[in-house]
Amino acid sequence: MAEPGQVLTHYRIGERLGAGGMGVVYAAEDLSLGRRVALKFLHDDALQRPDARDRFLREARAAASLSHPNICTIYEIGETEDRPFFAMELLEGQPLNLRIGRIPTPTEQLLEWAIQITDALTVAHTRGLIHRDIKPGNIFITQSNQAKILDFGLAKPVEPVPGIAAVDARTHTQAPQTSPGQVAGTIEYMSPEQIRGETLDARTDLFSFGVVLYEMATGRQAFTGPTSGVVVDAILNREPPPPDRVNPHLPRALRDILDKALEKDRHLRYQGAADLLTDLRRLKRDSDSGQLPIPSVARATPRRTGEPIESLAVLPFVNVSADADAEYLSDGLTATLINGLSQLPALRVVPHVRTVRYKDRDMDPLDIGRELNVRAIVAGRLTERGETLLVTAELIDVDREAQLWGEQYRRTVSDIFAIQEEIAREISGSLRVRLTSTETRTLGSSCKCTEDVQAYRLYLKGHFFLTNTWTPNGLRRAVGYFRQAIRRDPKLALAHAGTARTYAMLGYLKLMPPIEAFPKARDAADQALALDATLAEAQGAVGLVTLLHDWDPRGAAAALERAIELGPADATYHTLRAYALMALNQEDQAVAEAKRGLDLDPLSVHANGG
Structure with missing residues (x-):
């Protein structure tokens, strides 16, 4: 296997980036062109399998045949010391599964990524290729907020199906590598026909991407279960929870898109990626122009009976900005809400020093709430783009596993104080905490400490380094x-x-x-x-x-x-x-x-x- 510093052909090997079932990926320098690339080598274990070399090279050729800004570019296919490899663009950022977290992705961000991915699928399907393993782990979000499809290791050419996503298979004479009756892919994101081992066409990718869209829209997987058998039964026979029940802010048009993409009968599903792309672009146009009606449940605070909730944890807000440096804003928003809500005598708020330990941990927020022994949790995400700030926040009753309140804010960065105060007031109101006039003033002042927004941002950057780096x-x-x-x-x-x-x-x-x-x-x-x-x-x-x-x-x-x-x-x-x-x-x-x-x-x- 390659070692850092080693020179293979015209590539100097750098750090190991990761590994999958078939390959190992390293950063490398192309000494001929003077650029950084990623090199994927066939894994040692895979070399022992007779079909592994062909499948590995098939992945490279499949991806190399596609030229699209939202598909990872393949530069070269080669072999060294009897081990095949291919060079591809080196991406900086995170896979989608690390970006979407466990709360809904803001609609604006969801549509931006979804349109890019669907456009790439349209091109792949037109070239006669289906991916067969569309999932969050195979979609990469770069630091410039660009989505790219990775890993065409399961891709295969398909014959045209009348009326289905026009494909040109004449350039692909290779026979399919997986026969009917064999299953390839990741089970939670498989289409019903894929699970049944039937012959596949482009519509299988559209179902899989529908599952990804559902997860982005709700923060939850569409089909889950303790065993693979339960997951298979859910995909074949059960509908996922209505997405707008999980996320009350979901536009009706987006729910309609999800319903059509997740049709179990592929004849009732989107018949081509171009159709899905049209609906997504129409929704984005209406969203950008303000023509989308606000779901009625989005503004309603569910009525509660019984005793008011007296304990709360504000979980670290997730930074989903393309710029990792915006982490100081998400951390600062979390700390400010904790400090503000801690001023309310009727409420026990878990201190920041405890909740910050859950940052970047892949845990269900409800499990975190139970671990912290609180009745409710606040979870949220933040996106900063220039002077625009997108903030999503929700309040969840841990015992009832129900959303008590949720809201999406699209403001300028200069409105950060107003956002913080609004969230704090909405939370206290949803918890039925009665505020005195003094407590109301205190809550407001704790969320606005200066008239100079730039001074506040500098303070938050200092707070970020103080609380995250003891060096x-x-x-x-x-x-x-x-x-x-x-x-x-x-x-x-x-x-x-x-x-x-x-x-x-x-x-x-x-x-x-x-x-x-x-x-x-x-x-x-x-x-x-x-x-x-x-x-x-x-x-x-x-x-x-x-x-x-x-x-x-x-x-x-x-x-x-x-x-x-x-x-x-x-x-x-x-x-x-x-x-x-x-x-x-x-x-x-x-x-x-x-x-x-x-x-x-x-x-x-x-x-x-x-």
Whole structure:
């Protein structure tokens, strides 16, 4: 097998990118043309199978015969040391299965990707090729937000079927590699005829893509089950839950498209990718022009009976932007909602330090809610395109497994404060939390801390590096962003508090000489408190500096008690105060405080004596 640094023909091998059932993919440099490519080699195990070489080369030739911006380009097919390979474009981004998550994709984004993929299928079918394994893992979203179909390893030429997706099979004289009665593909995305082992045509890809569209539109797979037999039965005999019941914001026209694409009888399904493409483009036109009616359920908040929900977790919002740097916005939106909702006395909100551990984890949100022992969860996704911001959010009752509220926002980035406040108000209203006038003002002020949106964005970037990177470089970048925010708005108390927390962390971790870091932390905290005496982050930084730098446990205990009053859900304040109380020989109080910290965050390093 190839090794990094090795030169094969005119390619210098780079890092291994991944592997599948047949091949292994490496990054490489084309020494002749001076460009980066991806090389796919036939896997060692596959070399032992008589048909593997032919199937591997068939994949390469099938894809190489197609020229389309939404199909991964094949540059060259070759062989080295008796091992076939092909060179293809090196894509940067993520496969669709990592982008769509477990909540609905905003309709605008869904249509953009769907149109690109369907256009590519139209070209492939016109050339007489069907893919036979359309699934999220075989669709790649590049950093420029372009969708590309990958892996034509199961592709095969087909003969024209009267009235079905005009194909030109004259250039493909090779016999099909999978006979009727044999099944190839990924079971959850197979068409009924594919499962039955029947002769396939282009309509099988349209059913499979319909399953992908359903997952994008709802955040859930159309056909699932504990065993493959249950999944097969669902595909053959059962309808998936109505998509607009799962996602109340779904336009009626999109539901109609899904219903037609998922017809089990292929004669009632879309008869060609071009027909599906026409419907998708019509829907996008109507959506862009504002002609789509808003589903009535989209604006309705379901009525609830019984006791109001008293516990909540805001899960990390998913960044589905083409630019990974927009992660700071999704993280910031999550943290702001947690901070705002934590101000409501009637609601127990899981602190950010606990929910952030679920970021990028492939878990059902309901399972996360049960693990966190809360009655409701908030899940969402964010897309940033230039100055346009697309935000989807929903509130889910964990016990009832039902959506209590959901909304999609399409605004400019300058409206970020309004979006945050609207989401927080809608959540509190849906939970039947009655707000006093003071709490209403507090909720609003927690979601808008400055009039300067650029200063706020710089603050969020600093917050991102502070909470995600405990390295010297990461924490120094946090300080840099906080300072830029302060230069734009010297009265932005959160940026001063972020500076204090960062210097305190640099000193605590000894990533900066404590004799330098702690005084800087105290100065920044004092400035933050002078601007806003209610900032728990600043008060907590004062407590940390007083304890570890001044070695004044009594003063630290008092400062941390005030931090707890302002931010009772932060386990760190309880744990640090326990250390201070222990130093004062107040053992019973110290144990009680430590227990409260452990209850709030069982995995906390501090709470567990780290």
